[in-house]
Amino acid sequence: MTNDVAISxxxxxxxxxxxxxxxxxxxxxxxxxxxxxxxxxxxxxxxRKLYAKLGVELDYSNALDFLKQGVYGEHSSSIESIxxxxxxxxxxxxxxxDERGFAALNKIxxxxxxxxxxxxxxxxxxxxxxxxxLILGIFSSELGRPKAYNFIRLGQxxxxxxxxxxxxxxxxxxxxxxxxxxxIARRLNDSYQPLVISATDISEVLDGVxxxxxxxxxDKTSSQSQSQG
Amino acid sequence: xxxxxxxxxxxxYDIFESVDQTKVSEFKDFxxxxxxxxxxxxxxxxxxxxxxxxMIPRIIPKEEFDHLEAGIIQRVKALNxxxxxxxxxxxxxxxxxxxxxxxxxAKGFLPEFMGVISPKGIRTHISGIDLVKDAVTNKWIIxxxxxxxxxxxxxxxxxxxxxxxxxxxxxxxxxxxxxxxxGDQLKAAMDYVNTGGLNVVLTPGRYNSAYxxxxxxxxxxxxTLALGEDLIVENNEVFLRVYxxxxxxxxxxxxxxxxxxxxxxxxxxxxxxxxxHLAAAYRAGNVAIMNSIGNxxxxxxxxxxxxxxxxxxxxxxxxxxxxxxxxxxxxxxxxEYVLANIDTLVIKxxxxxxxxxxxxxxxxxxxxREEIIAMIVAxxxxxxxxxxxxxxxxxxxxxGEILPRKADLRAYVIHGExxxxxxxxxxxxxxxxxxxxxxxxxxxxxxxxxxxxL
Numbered sequence: 001m002t003n004d005v006a007i008s009x010x011x012x013x014x015x016x017x018x019x020x021x022x023x024x025x026x027x028x029x030x031x032x033x034x035x036x037x038x039x040x041x042x043x044x045x046x047x048r049k050l051y052a053k054l055g056v057e058l059d060y061s062n063a064l065d066f067l068k069q070g071v072y073g074e075h076s077s078s079i080e081s082i083x084x085x086x087x088x089x090x091x092x093x094x095x096x097x098d099e100r101g102f103a104a105l106n107k108i109x110x111x112x113x114x115x116x117x118x119x120x121x122x123x124x125x126x127x128x129x130x131x132x133x134l135i136l137g138i139f140s141s142e143l144g145r146p147k148a149y150n151f152i153r154l155g156q157x158x159x160x161x162x163x164x165x166x167x168x169x170x171x172x173x174x175x176x177x178x179x180x181x182x183x184i185a186r187r188l189n190d191s192y193q194p195l196v197i198s199a200t201d202i203s204e205v206l207d208g209v210x211x212x213x214x215x216x217x218x219d220k221t222s223s224q225s226q227s228q229g
Numbered sequence: 230x231x232x233x234x235x236x237x238x239x240x241x242y243d244i245f246e247s248v249d250q251t252k253v254s255e256f257k258d259f260x261x262x263x264x265x266x267x268x269x270x271x272x273x274x275x276x277x278x279x280x281x282x283x284m285i286p287r288i289i290p291k292e293e294f295d296h297l298e299a300g301i302i303q304r305v306k307a308l309n310x311x312x313x314x315x316x317x318x319x320x321x322x323x324x325x326x327x328x329x330x331x332x333x334x335a336k337g338f339l340p341e342f343m344g345v346i347s348p349k350g351i352r353t354h355i356s357g358i359d360l361v362k363d364a365v366t367n368k369w370i371i372x373x374x375x376x377x378x379x380x381x382x383x384x385x386x387x388x389x390x391x392x393x394x395x396x397x398x399x400x401x402x403x404x405x406x407x408x409x410x411x412g413d414q415l416k417a418a419m420d421y422v423n424t425g426g427l428n429v430v431l432t433p434g435r436y437n438s439a440y441x442x443x444x445x446x447x448x449x450x451x452x453t454l455a456l457g458e459d460l461i462v463e464n465n466e467v468f469l470r471v472y473x474x475x476x477x478x479x480x481x482x483x484x485x486x487x488x489x490x491x492x493x494x495x496x497x498x499x500x501x502x503x504x505x506h507l508a509a510a511y512r513a514g515n516v517a518i519m520n521s522i523g524n525x526x527x528x529x530x531x532x533x534x535x536x537x538x539x540x541x542x543x544x545x546x547x548x549x550x551x552x553x554x555x556x557x558x559x560x561x562x563x564x565e566y567v568l569a570n571i572d573t574l575v576i577k578x579x580x581x582x583x584x585x586x587x588x589x590x591x592x593x594x595x596x597x598r599e600e601i602i603a604m605i606v607a608x609x610x611x612x613x614x615x616x617x618x619x620x621x622x623x624x625x626x627x628x629g630e631i632l633p634r635k636a637d638l639r640a641y642v643i644h645g646e647x648x649x650x651x652x653x654x655x656x657x658x659x660x661x662x663x664x665x666x667x668x669x670x671x672x673x674x675x676x677x678x679x680x681x682x683l
Contacts (some may be wrong), residue, residue, distance in 0.1 A: 005451060006427055008459035012472035091264065092435050095448040103262040110261060189473045218474030 005096070005145070012151055012217050014092045019155020021086035022105070025079060026132035027163050032070045032079070033125050039063045051077065053167050067120040071112070079128075080116075083109050096148035101138035104131055150184050154213065157181040161209045165202050174205065181212065189216045230364045231633050232621040237288045237403075237681040244398050245285075252395050253284050253626065259391045265384065268438045269672075275436055280384055281674030283625045284392075287638065287656040291406070291682035297369055297640065298650045300550030301358050303540055305642045308374060308527050310543035312352040315526060316343055326542050327535045331559070334610050335532060336580055337377070337525015339488065341495075345512050345522075348422045352521035355379060355415070355483070356642040360550070361620035370553050370618055372637065374536065376520055376528040378485055381655040382641045383442040385677045386411055386449075389653070392677060406652035406680040411641070412449030418645030419450060419481045422517035426478030427469055428452040429460070433486045433502040443485050452483065462506035465513040481517040482507075488522055530579040530613050531557060554616040558609035567614040568602060574614040576601055584668035589617070617665075623676070625658055634658040637667050638678060653678040 007015075031050060038046035040063045047066040051058035056075045060066040071079040087109045094102050108131055115124075139152055161174045161181070175197055182194040192215055195208055234242070259265075260279040267280040289297070314321050315332055322329040332338050357379025359372045389408055393400050419428040430452045432443035447454035453469060460479065461468050468476035484491060490500040495508035510516045526532060534555045537548040556563040556574070567574060571590045578586030588601060605612050622633030636658040641651040656676040657667040667673045 006453045006469055006477050007472050008453065008455050009470050009472045010456055010459055011454070088435075091440075091444075095444040095454050099263065102264075106264050107262050217472045218470075 007147055009217060011093055014089045015148055015151035016155040016213055018086060018089035018093060019152035020159040021082055021089060022132060022135060023156040023159035025082045025086055026129060028077065028079060029125050029129045032067060033122050036063055036067055036122050039066050064119060071120050072116060080112050083112055096145050098138050101135050104135045150188050154184050158209055158212060162206060165206050169202050171205060185212055185216050192216055230621060231624055232362065235290055236683055237290050240403055241288055244402055248396055248398050255395050256282050256284055256391060265387050266441045282388055283658060283674055283676045285624050285626055286677040286679045287623055287636065288679050288681050291680055294680040301640050301642055301650050302648045303544065303546060303549055304536060305353055305356050305644060305648055307536065307539040307543050308376060309351065309353040309644060311539045312524060312527050313350060316345060316523060321542055326538050331531055332526060335526045335529040337529055339523040342523045347521045348424055348517040351422055351644050352524055353644050354418055354519035358640045358642060359637055360640065361618055361637045364619045364621045369550055371550050372553060374528045374533060376524040377487060380439040380442055381639055382411065383445040384675050385653055385655050388677050404682040408651055408653040411651050414643045414649050416450040418643050419452065419483060421645040423480035424515055424517055426480035428481045429455045429479050431455055431482050431484040457502045457504045460504045462504060462510050465510045465515050467507065467510045467516045479516060481519060483519045488525060530577050531610065553618050556614040558605050558612055564609055571598065575617055577613050579611055579613060584666040584671040623658060635665050635667055652680045
C-alpha cells in the first residue's frame, strides 16, 4: 500500500535538487579518483582539464593536493559544497525520505566537515562513493512514497545527463537513456510533453535536459533556480 | 535534592548496572547522524545543535501518572472551555471569576476573533503542560500551560526508538508504557477537526529552532509539510499549491508559528512566513487551525492564576493538580506582599516565554531590585510573582558521573474527539547545578520519561 502525500511546489523542487546533488557528488567523486591516477601516471594537468569542463579553474601542486582542492576548494563544484547542498535539500524534505538514507548522507556531511584540516586520501573517497551508492540504493527501495522518489530520480537523471554532456559530450548515451527520464516525468505529470533530442549542439541539448523539470512542475523558473543549490 | 528512589527506579538501576554502559555514546551518535536538532540563534548566528540527551530516564510509577493524567485532562478541558467562553459569551468575565481587564489586557487576547467558532468546538488541540515535582510536598505542581505552539514532543518519541535498539534489556524486563501511538492520535485529532481536505503541518521553515520536529510530525501523521508560500486562500478557502499547478483544499492546519506571523493581512504585515487571508478562512469556518488563533489569552502567565477557578466554574470539580503559589501584583493585597517579600519570590514577566523574563528575587542586585519594584508598581498587570518551588533534581550522567540537576516535565495532550495524554513526555534538565531554568532555549538537555508499572 502506498502512502503518497500531496507534494508542494517547494518540496518538489527540493526533492529534485536533492537527487541532482547526490548524483553530482557521486559522479564527481568517481571522476576525482579516476583523475587522481591520471595526474600521477600520465598527465599532471588532467585534473585541471576535468574541472575546466565544469567551468572551474583548479590549481593544485600534486596529486594529493588535487584531491584536497577537489573536495575542499573554494569553488562551486567542490565535493564539500555539493554535499552541503545535498544535505540542505534533504533536511527540507526529510519527512519524505527514508530515515537511514538521510542519516547516511548526514554522516558523510559530518565526516567531510570534520576532515577539513586533514589530508584527503583516495581510499576515503572510494568509501564515500560506496556510501553514496548505499544512499541511492536505500531510496530506490522506498516503496511508500513513489512520487517523492520519482522527483529524486528525475533529479538524478538530469544531473547524470548534464555531466555526461559536459564531461564527455556523449549525445548517444543521453539519447539511449532518455526514455527512462521521460517515463518518470510522465508519471509525475500526465500532461508532460516528452523531451526529444534532435540537436547536435551540446549547449542546446543541455538546455533541453535541464528544462525537463519546468515541464513537470508549474514554476517556470525552477530549472534555473539557484535557491535550491 | 534528588527524588527518592522508587521501586521502579530501583529496577532501572539494577538493569543499568548490568548493561554495557559504554554504549551510551551511541545515543549521541544517533542524534548527530540523524540531525535531531534543537537549533539556536546566538549572537545573531544560526547554530545547528543536536539536543543534549541524558540516558537516565525520568521514571514515573503508573499509579502516579494516572493521577497526573486525570489532572491534566481536567485542566485542558477547563482551558478549552475558557477559550470558547472568552471568544463567545464571556460568562466567566460577566460572573466576575476572571477580571475582565485581565483578559482585555492579555497580549494573546484577540477581540477581533470574538464570535468565531473553532471546528468541533476544540481550540486546545495540542497542549504542553509544564510540571515539576515539589521536593517539600512530594506533589506535582503545574508551572505553565502552553496552548499556542508547544514544542518538544518529537524528541522523546525519537529517542525512545533508539533506546529500544541500544538497550532492549530495559524494555524486556520493565513494563514501560508505549508512546509511539502519539502520531496516530495526532492524525486522528487532525482528521476529527478537518473541514474537508488535506492535513497540513505549517512550518516557518528550516531555520526555525524546532524544524526537526515539524518535519517529524508531518512524517508520522502523513500530513503535508508546507511553508506559508505553499498555501493560498481563495474565497475564504485554503489550498495547497501542488507542484503541477493544481490546488488541493486544506481542511486542517497544524501551525507551528505564532499568531503574529500567521497572516500578514491580519497580524504582522511584515511576516513573510504566514499565509495571507488565512484568518479569514478560519473565521468562515473553512479550516481548522491547530491550535486555534487567540489561544495566547489562556496561557498568559497572569491568566494561569485563575485556572483552578476555571476548573471549578466550568467543570464543577476540584482541581486535581495545584498551581505554584502565585501572586498578582494587580491586586493590592498581593502587590503589598510581593513588594515586601520580593527577595524570596520569583518574578515573571507575563509577556515572555522560554525562560526569558524570569527573575529570582534572591539574586537581584540592589539596583535591579529597585528597578523591578518600580516596574511592578508602574505596571502591575505585566508581572506575576511565585514562591520558589524547591523541585526535585534528577540524576544525570555527566562526564562519567551521576550528578543532580533540576528537571521539569512537559506533558503532551492531544484534544481530538477524546483528550489523551502521551504516556511519557519530555523531561528537560538544566546543564548547571542549581539552575532552575531547564528550557531548551536556555541550553538545557532532555531525558525520556518512562511511565512504569511494576
